[in-house]
Amino acid sequence: DIQMTQSPSSLSVSVGDRVTITCRASQGISNSLAWYQQNPGKAPKLLLYAASKLETGVPSRFSGSGSGTDYSLTISSLQPEDFATYYCQQYFSIPQYTFGQGTKLEIK
């Protein structure tokens, strides 16, 4: 199985900060990567797919980049509703879909 390593596991940030979360795959995944946001007690919500494509309705302050084994999610200016946990997920190796361990954004 492809292992996904996310960093950091948590981050203390302030409203207005620029935030970058990274995700490294144990082998190349050819941009078959999605990012999800999860608020406490809620289901995950799709933010980006194909590494950099923004899901309809997701604010443009979210962006994704990367290639090969290394990918990142950037929030350009953190808003109060963005404090949540973020997961990356590879869908290159099917059907064994795997997730990163999550990054929790906390208020500084």
Add this chain to the structure above:
Amino acid sequence: EVQLVESGGGLIQPGGSLRVSCAASGFTVSNYYMSWLRQAPGKGLEWVSVIYSGGSTYYADSVKGRFTISRDNSKNTLYLQMNSLRTEDTAVYYCARMKLELGYYFDYWGQGTLVTVSS
């Protein structure tokens, strides 16, 4: 509007069986790949099983031989039959629709149903 509503979770003893359901609206389940995923308390996300539009099914090694995914096209509903349950199966179970772009990712998720395996 796409909606997925899970039901059927609850408290079950180790070794027991339970079936959870996912009622879909706004699209036809049989036209899509559909998955079950789970999240143990305080933990990350784990993919459990998928059923392809053509009917093929696949499972995570952790549940293979114990869980069965199926669908009822007439009810537009997805199911997960869980047998020989273990304490480590305790989790919120989510159903998710899958969409194709460089492979299949999860574009819509249900709200989840909690399965607790405990004596």
